[in-house]
Amino acid sequence: MTHDSKTDEILLDIKGLRKWFPIKSGMLTTVKSYVRAVDGVDLQVIRGETLGIVGESGCGKTTLGRVILGLIPMTEGSVHYDGEDIRMMTNRDLRRRLQIVFQDPGGSMNPRMSVRSIVGEPLTVNGIAEGAELTQRVADLLASVGLKRDHMNRFPHEFSGGQKQRIALARALSLDPEFILLDEPTSALDVSVQAQVLNLLEEIQSKRDLTFVFITHALNVVNHVCERVAVMYLGKIVEIANTKDLFSKPAHPYTHALMSAIPEPSLDKVARRRIVLSGDVPSPANPPPGCRFHTRCPIAEEGLCDVEEPKLESIGEGHSVACHFPLGPGMTLPILGDDQNPPEDDDMPNTVLL
Numbered sequence: 001m002t003h004d005s006k007t008d009e010i011l012l013d014i015k016g017l018r019k020w021f022p023i024k025s026g027m028l029t030t031v032k033s034y035v036r037a038v039d040g041v042d043l044q045v046i047r048g049e050t051l052g053i054v055g056e057s058g059c060g061k062t063t064l065g066r067v068i069l070g071l072i073p074m075t076e077g078s079v080h081y082d083g084e085d086i087r088m089m090t091n092r093d094l095r096r097r098l099q100i101v102f103q104d105p106g107g108s109m110n111p112r113m114s115v116r117s118i119v120g121e122p123l124t125v126n127g128i129a130e131g132a133e134l135t136q137r138v139a140d141l142l143a144s145v146g147l148k149r150d151h152m153n154r155f156p157h158e159f160s161g162g163q164k165q166r167i168a169l170a171r172a173l174s175l176d177p178e179f180i181l182l183d184e185p186t187s188a189l190d191v192s193v194q195a196q197v198l199n200l201l202e203e204i205q206s207k208r209d210l211t212f213v214f215i216t217h218a219l220n221v222v223n224h225v226c227e228r229v230a231v232m233y234l235g236k237i238v239e240i241a242n243t244k245d246l247f248s249k250p251a252h253p254y255t256h257a258l259m260s261a262i263p264e265p266s267l268d269k270v271a272r273r274r275i276v277l278s279g280d281v282p283s284p285a286n287p288p289p290g291c292r293f294h295t296r297c298p299i300a301e302e303g304l305c306d307v308e309e310p311k312l313e314s315i316g317e318g319h320s321v322a323c324h325f326p327l328g329p330g331m332t333l334p335i336l337g338d339d340q341n342p343p344e345d346d347d348m349p350n351t352v353l354l
Ligand code: SF4
Pocket: 252, 253, 254, 291, 292, 293, 294, 295, 297, 298, 299, 300, 301, 305, 310, 322, 323, 324, 325, 326
């Protein structure tokens, strides 16, 4: 998604962000260890852009989103929104300026509330509108997401998944925010409905000067909607680049593995060769030393990758990677054996969990 008025102005500035969840045990509930869901993330979001954050489930992307929005407290680091520390912002200010749309819109709606109440609630809670004015505002919001005025008198169970996501979006837009975090907004929808919702998001963004952070496990969706993409693995960003560069010259072995799992005929034969990663994603409660990906990386070098953690370093304009041996343009990961490179019509499930 692009926007005409986009500048290079940093809207969201995240530095050294950590979110560790304590694991408690015993009668005294002493802290045994921590789940390091987000473990040292530096990231900047430019006003007007759509930034994708991708990775397998459990990589920390959803936790990162919730910390950015102030929904859960950070353990360490800082998040500045438009120059302001989010910890110093009031809840009201945060919710007015930063909104979220969840994967399961139905789950975040009270089934006993009408659409008018659901969409209008932020306006009544903040004392912005009531009565006839509220009704008109809700009607306008519903129209902006392609729903009709008389939908406001219905209840959530009367709508399809795609329509519920439109209602959730109308509610998120009610306070006229500048920033919306989209957490897997289309992954519960059918493919045809996904496309409609993505088109709607694009239209709304260009009309309303919005900045989006799009959290997803689906790289092919990111390719269509995001200008930049950050790839996360076990609580860290391992690669970030503009979308075109990430898809044409991915540098991190994990990004290569993710890309190889995209079922998209437009990708060339080499890129489509499925890279099967060995082993499971390690637990964020006990991450491996050195590079966190070394237990699954086909090119890990003993004595270096398992000892020294690679830093996120620039390898080109706007393109950074955290790897001791980043892959250059055109390079591919070694395939360890025939069983690791099944024929294209083989429908064996991929071990990269997308
Ligand atoms: Fe693989 Fe080593 Fe790069 Fe980590 S640092 S991704 S283990 S090559």
